[in-house]
Amino acid sequence: MEKNVVNHKSYLDELNDIQRKAVVSGSGPKMVIAGPGSGKTRVLTYRIAYLIQQGIPPHRILALTFTNKAAREMKDRIERVVGAAAKRVIAGTFHSVFARFLRYDAHLIGYPNDFTIYDTDDTKSVVRGIIKKLGLEPKVYQVSAIRSRISMAKSNLITPKLYAANTDLINQDRMNRRPMLQNIYGLYTQELMRAGAMDFDDLLLQMFRLLYENYDNVREKYQEKFDYVLVDEFQDTNYLQYQIIKQFIDYDHSPHNINIVGDDAQSIYSFRGATIENILKFEQDYPQVETFKLEQNYRSTNFIVQAANDVISYNKNQIQKKIWTSEEQGEKIKIEKCISDTEEGRKVASLIIEQKNRHHLKNSEIAILYRTNAQSRTLEEHLRRNNIPYKIFGGLSFYQRKEVKDLVAYLRLTVNYKDNEAMKRVINYPKRGLGNTTVQKIIDIADANEISMWEAVGMVKLSKRAENALLGFGKMIQDFTKRSETQDAYTLASYIAKKSGILDLLQQDNTPEGVSRVENITSLLNGIQEFIDLDEVVEGQDLDAISNKSLAAYLQNITLLTDQDQSDVDDVDHITLMSVHAAKGLEYPSVFVVGMEENLFPSYLSVSDPRQLDEERRLFYVAITRAEKYLTLTYANSRYHYGQVRYNDVSRFLEEIGGDNVDSIISSSNTTAGFGAARSRLSGNFKSLREVKVPELKIDPAQFKPSPNDQIAPGQKVLHLKFGEGEVLAVDGATDNKIATIRFDQVDNPERRIMLRFAKLQILD
DNA sequence: GGGGGCTATGGGGGG
DNA sequence: CATAGCCCCC
Numbered sequence: 001m002e003k004n005v006v007n008h009k010s011y012l013d014e015l016n017d018i019q020r021k022a023v024v025s026g027s028g029p030k031m032v033i034a035g036p037g038s039g040k041t042r043v044l045t046y047r048i049a050y051l052i053q054q055g056i057p058p059h060r061i062l063a064l065t066f067t068n069k070a071a072r073e074m075k076d077r078i079e080r081v082v083g084a085a086a087k088r089v090i091a092g093t094f095h096s097v098f099a100r101f102l103r104y105d106a107h108l109i110g111y112p113n114d115f116t117i118y119d120t121d122d123t124k125s126v127v128r129g130i131i132k133k134l135g136l137e138p139k140v141y142q143v144s145a146i147r148s149r150i151s152m153a154k155s156n157l158i159t160p161k162l163y164a165a166n167t168d169l170i171n172q173d174r175m176n177r178r179p180m181l182q183n184i185y186g187l188y189t190q191e192l193m194r195a196g197a198m199d200f201d202d203l204l205l206q207m208f209r210l211l212y213e214n215y216d217n218v219r220e221k222y223q224e225k226f227d228y229v230l231v232d233e234f235q236d237t238n239y240l241q242y243q244i245i246k247q248f249i250d251y252d253h254s255p256h257n258i259n260i261v262g263d264d265a266q267s268i269y270s271f272r273g274a275t276i277e278n279i280l281k282f283e284q285d286y287p288q289v290e291t292f293k294l295e296q297n298y299r300s301t302n303f304i305v306q307a308a309n310d311v312i313s314y315n316k317n318q319i320q321k322k323i324w325t326s327e328e329q330g331e332k333i334k335i336e337k338c339i340s341d342t343e344e345g346r347k348v349a350s351l352i353i354e355q356k357n358r359h360h361l362k363n364s365e366i367a368i369l370y371r372t373n374a375q376s377r378t379l380e381e382h383l384r385r386n387n388i389p390y391k392i393f394g395g396l397s398f399y400q401r402k403e404v405k406d407l408v409a410y411l412r413l414t415v416n417y418k419d420n421e422a423m424k425r426v427i428n429y430p431k432r433g434l435g436n437t438t439v440q441k442i443i444d445i446a447d448a449n450e451i452s453m454w455e456a457v458g459m460v461k462l463s464k465r466a467e468n469a470l471l472g473f474g475k476m477i478q479d480f481t482k483r484s485e486t487q488d489a490y491t492l493a494s495y496i497a498k499k500s501g502i503l504d505l506l507q508q509d510n511t512p513e514g515v516s517r518v519e520n521i522t523s524l525l526n527g528i529q530e531f532i533d534l535d536e537v538v539e540g541q542d543l544d545a546i547s548n549k550s551l552a553a554y555l556q557n558i559t560l561l562t563d564q565d566q567s568d569v570d571d572v573d574h575i576t577l578m579s580v581h582a583a584k585g586l587e588y589p590s591v592f593v594v595g596m597e598e599n600l601f602p603s604y605l606s607v608s609d610p611r612q613l614d615e616e617r618r619l620f621y622v623a624i625t626r627a628e629k630y631l632t633l634t635y636a637n638s639r640y641h642y643g644q645v646r647y648n649d650v651s652r653f654l655e656e657i658g659g660d661n662v663d664s665i666i667s668s669s670n671t672t673a674g675f676g677a678a679r680s681r682l683s684g685n686f687k688s689l690r691e692v693k694v695p696e697l698k699i700d701p702a703q704f705k706p707s708p709n710d711q712i713a714p715g716q717k718v719l720h721l722k723f724g725e726g727e728v729l730a731v732d733g734a735t736d737n738k739i740a741t742i743r744f745d746q747v748d749n750p751e752r753r754i755m756l757r758f759a760k761l762q763i764l765d
Numbered sequence: 766g767g768g769g770g771c772t773a774t775g776g777g778g779g780g
Numbered sequence: 781c782a783t784a785g786c787c788c789c790c
Binding site for chain 1: 775
């Protein structure tokens, strides 16, 4: 990640020959094959900036990235070259961009525009319900296996009908003793439809259907909408994603302005349907494609680059390329042997302290990467003990906590009555006398009539008591919905937290856990406030989309957060812990890869399949190429797994690194456990950074008195809670949708477009 | 209908 | 080791 502010005229000078050629190339299909650290993001960013300078309107450029964070950072950098217009580029993940499109057009294919997005837990619950309903053996019909099979089918455009007609699939299911899988898939699809819900795959599949079925000529609308489509990390797209992109760009007289960027050696998502075939297919589908290979690495020192080459050379199938660097040799890679996972944690902590002292590293320059999220626990313990602040990305997220899910379920039901998973979650929480029997009755009626539970409520015969309880519940939800028409999401969510009884219930619990649950509810509410406070105009062309601060928009937003998307507003300098998968695209001066053992990395689930083993190796390749200067690899002879000690051999991958690039292997006998001992006294009140943080305000909110927004006029000096002091340059837009252009001198991109509908600005003097 | 405790079972990676 | 589903008892 470059830190320099880009000079408006000379950004092309920052590129090497091949990068520049890729950036300034003309129209038509382009492919950039980019090794790690080869300036891929830079090329993508400047390509877009260049297109805008060539006169392509920014809102006619669609950029699909791997995380929302990557999209944001890209826009920021484009902005430094071409100015605020960059904000209008349509950029985000496949899922979030298509979800946004579907919020306009889902009604054309039978969904409510305010559809719910079912997360993994919701879909598991749906599958579980179907298995129960069909009376199938749960041990044979395993929820996770079925879910991934349905997902695989969807990602390959296989509908339930096509599935049932596909003899290969049917035979596979028969062999696995799961002949009813096709029926489950069919029922699953129906149930989501009934609930007005889409799962993650539907955001792609229904987008495809929308374009393919082409009601109201919606396909032409999208084809006309974009001049350029750019796709990052193309090696990790699946068949369905590729087919959607093709719908956008394949039509009569299309210039086929598609630019893809990727690296086959970093393909690590085949488990969710990603296929390298897409790159090969791309060259066939667009024979006129112009290809650029970026092989010079600007990230890492030579020992690290060579180690990466050593490792990846063990994979037979790959597009030939060799990354190289003109950087110094640097420090050799350190390999640390540990007796146990506990010792590994201790050692990593003390090595971090040592490294920080020796190389003057900040915490933020250090990352610990692991193969499985479960490995974070031991590490956390030792970091805490040594008073090293850390933050964990991924794993169990804030939004998966019970109390958060409960409140979110109320919000979901308020937006979409048909959301059965939300309904089941809160119909009797807090307790209101609607037990299993009543709920089951409602489910049965709903199933029999193929309607949602909400719609079935009126048709169920119940005891007087249950009926009254149900009536009260229904009235309450309807009241919430009514309020949603006038109140903003924060006010409404706070009201719901109180009125539903959730807050009261949690506040009765005075144990530390209970207190933290209340805190989490508060954090959630703060998050909603933050969401609606984002008053900045982000995209230009669809004012409706931007100004949508509805609950529905908020809910969609939180469901589609990626692991890298958690807020980096943070006052504490912290090290980073995450899975190797989550580290994709990131870089750190110092990287620790822990758990380098057989059956862990590579995973025991992959060791017997050569193709999966190759993917594990690519994953390791990704891991080591995250490091700029210092790379430390650790392994432990013994490790707890399921609460039992397991003994593992050292990972084969370590042996694949040429000895020239590795420092002597340090034995575990004389460890230095005492580094952090003196500091541990301080660690008592150290707080884990897992919690979502409320951003630090530059201004004391108590001193802040917002002025009425209709008084905002050009020339005024104003105060903004997040951006500080600024000068109003202009006010434009319709009466009820005014936008102020304000220059804030204390922030990076000083000129901001602020929507007065949501803005809180204090006029100074 | 509600609550508590027990047991079995899962844990690879993620939008 | 952690959790969720399930069974049993009030």
